[in-house]
Amino acid sequence: MKFSYLILSISLLILMGCSEKKQVTKTFPLFVGTYTDGESEGIYRFTFDSNSGVLQEKSLAAVLPNPSFLKISRDRTNLYAVQETADFDSLGGGVTAFKLKDGLLELQNSMGTGGAHPCHVSLSDNGYLAVSNYTGGNFSIFELKDDGALKDSPQVINHKVLDTAKTAHAHMAKFSSEGLLVSDLGLDAVKRYQNQNGQFTTASQASLDLPDGAGPRHFVFSKENKFLYVINELNSTITVFQKQKDGDYLEIETKSNLDASFEGENFCADIHLSSDGRFLYGSNRGENSIVIFNVNEVTGKLKLVGRESVNGNWPRNFTIDPSGNFILVANQRSNNITIFKRNVEQGTLEFLNEIALPSPVCLEFLD
Helix, strand or coil, rough: HHHHHHHHHHHHHHHHHHHHHHCCCCCEEEEEEEECCCCEEEEEEEEECCCCEEEEEEEEEECCCCCEEEEEECCEEEEEEECCCCCCCCEEEEEEEEEEEECCEEEEEEEEEECCCCCEEEEECCCCCEECCCCCCEEEEEEECCCCCCCCCCCCEEEEHHHHCCCCCECCCEEEEEEEEEEECCEEEEEEEEEECCEEEEEEEEECCCCCCEEEEEECCCHHHHHEEEEEEECCEEEEECCCCCCCCEEEEEEEEECCCCCCCCCEEEEECCCCEEEEEEEECCCCCCECCCCCCCCCEEEEEEEEECCCCCEEEEEEEECCEEEEEEEECCEEEEEEEEEECCEEEEEEEECCCCCEEEEEECC
């Protein structure tokens, strides 16, 4: 009997030890882009605890005017930030390259983007960076040096010449295996480009057109680019496109982001898929919510799961943390970042806590 108790005690100790190992704290640096027309000074850095869902260790990572959108390179050695202004130089705003060393930012260089109020930056897998200039109505494509710094003389593609009846507002440019897609909120279209010997030219499917007044803002691809999900700022919808055998994208569905009872003004902002592709999330400014959809893995179509209040005002960008268990929301007008626990099986969100920060806009994890 004593021997049995001894074996049981040893087993319990082993189980407790395994449990303790599973609870080892995993933390991730989080960089936050802001607007600096108030109390904010630039880019901030936090540490996020993926066990507790708490942000801590706030510090000012870089002083920069209106770094409203950030992007970290895939190899985690560089961070890029737009300067969403109209006075970086005579043509408009700017973009800045930083070196990441031990989680800290070291300035490399800054360049003008060729248009006013750049609002988005993205990276390719082969040495290109694209910046969307909202007021400028154009976007610029930079080549990168071996150390990640910006080369001069970017290619600038002007959307203002594409439509004389509408006002171009390039809002997001993202590289894909087929080239480059650019959502233009003012033209109600997602434009497609291809890389030909280092210069980007119009692709065979030149435009994915949306209804007048839709205002496509951000978009996200499913795995292997089979489906494309576009969040439309002005008519508060998400449009689903499916890739055809010839490489063209065909619209298959559009869903409203708003509750049927909501009567105020609303402007959608950001959109993200969970890493397993099962759930799609979008942010609503006005309704001040995150809408949640289940994604049919075969058809790509969406089924409403529900919506969650952001516990703040004017949610801009949001992000899913590297563990996949939390969603963090940047609420620009209420000056806070709110943190939600994510149910990975149901897609639903549960509010956990918040932290104050003036005019947060963009959240970028260093994973």
